Amino acid sequence: MTQTNFESKNVVPSSIAQVGIITKYTFLDYVRSRRFFIMLTITALISVLLTVLVGYYRPAGFLTSELGFYSSWWGTSVTFVIILSGIFFGGDAISGEFQNKTGYFGVSNPIRRSSIYIGKWIAAFIASIAILGVFTAVTLGNGLYYFSGVPSQFGESLLFALLYLVAVLGFTFFFSSLFKSSSMSILLTAILFLFVFTLIQSLVAGLVQIEPWFILTYGSQIIGNVLTSPYPLHITTTSLRPGGGGPTLTTYNATIPEGLAIMAIYFAVTAVLGLILFERKEFN
């Protein structure tokens, strides 16, 4: 086969530069989209609700100690904000390229599919960070209003939350690569994160008494647990009968290294699988 030397007059940028281009325009599309404003509104509503409830009822769990405040406020809500961001920005990020045919506009250019995938992932991450930033700012604002300082554990929790966001987006992008229907990928991702993972985690731990180390939401426990002092025991067995004896309930709490490993592995595995799926998927 004779290969011609018919070169383009333009020099196609490197794949890394193309990742940046995709990130820039996808992020622009995200922040102007209705879903970004819906997500922002949901976050604002959660923040306002917590602010009003804590301000009006002054619950002891929130106001007894600095750490207790952050544990109750941040530890219980931030994973929900992260999951919603993952669903909103990652749920149909790849499936939408097929169903909405936006892929035909981008993929048929001199660009690797992996550049598109990574660029879209980074854009979704930045958009989610913006949402998370709003929630973090409101949390800190209220925390500083009621207490003078911010506990060092909050910094750790924030870093764990960012890692959880990375893992959630990795998973949602992978799931999005499995389907060609946007609604299907969004719906299934939402059901998994909001119900199925929690249900499996409870069933496996409570009934089978196996540590649910293979569930992402189990690993995310460290975001809230790091804000409790002392850190919860890894395994707790409680008797269900008053006075002891009889059946017992075993509760598992992910240790910090374990939680970090679960989130990192989830991200690594789903990112690779998602990329492979997108590379192989056809625009039929």
Next chain:
Amino acid sequence: MSLPFKQPPRIGWEEEITMPSIEAVNLTKQYGAFTALSDLNLKIEGTKCVGFLGPNGAGKTTALKMFTDLIRPTKGEALINGVNVHTEKRKALASVGTLIETPEIYSSLTPREALTMIAEIRGIPHAERKKRVEDIVAELRMEEWIDKRVGKFSKGMKQRICIASALLNDPTVVLLDEPTTGLDPRGMSEVRDIIKALKGKKRLIFMSSHILSEVSDVCDEVAMINHGKLIIYDTLPHVTAKFSGGNNVVEVGLLRPVDSQIVTQTIAAMPDVVTAEKIDDKDLKISFSGGLEVQERLLNDIVKLNIGVVSYKAASSELEDVYLKLITATL
């Protein structure tokens, strides 16, 4: 049925390295037991416009998608300028403009932003980007929409932006899949003019279309496929000469029923008329050999018969006749 197949004469190697080309080598696509494209071997090189014809489901879009890496070949290779699209996509598509189906654009972006994104991906220098985007948008008569969000656009408007995207980097090879789909008559005419202008700029254009008059108007060569197989590839004059017998057909509309004898004896006997037949009581179909002069003389002669001629139009193009013959033969 075996149909004649002729590749246009190959150009010399010295020219080959400077001419844009697209080539399918045993290109095959199977979906389970269904073969969408079967061993397509086709080499197109030079600067010209080639029409890619075939009925729905023939494999046209499948082939074009393999030339743009939207789908992978089951077997064979799709080469652009000698570079394998699947294994070296960035190099193969560096100087290619594509429009496959009707792509959607991120709805929150404006045409300026969407086209700038493509310009950046394709490496158009920063200093040229703004002008290039504005020029191509103006060429497609979309200036007043350049800063409006694409989400509000009609299908035709989106199609224009996608055509603009395909032509943005002044590509040497242009792959178009039914480029006038969704456009109004003025838009269709403008796109045809753009394609003709591209031919003038020494580009290789490979376009699929169902509109045979469009192909006749803008293309130099045609490739026809059916059931995933190439049935002919040749220059337009060769194809029409070979399969249509060189005849043109006109339809004549009459005010009142006409006597069959006038048709079969008087009109059929006129100079250059090959056949004359009644479609119904008030409509005739006349096949003749010759060009527009013959067509004009024929009209005058028929009017002189005073049979109530109220309309007189070309019934079908030569290409349409050839298309129907070849496609029917391969059913």
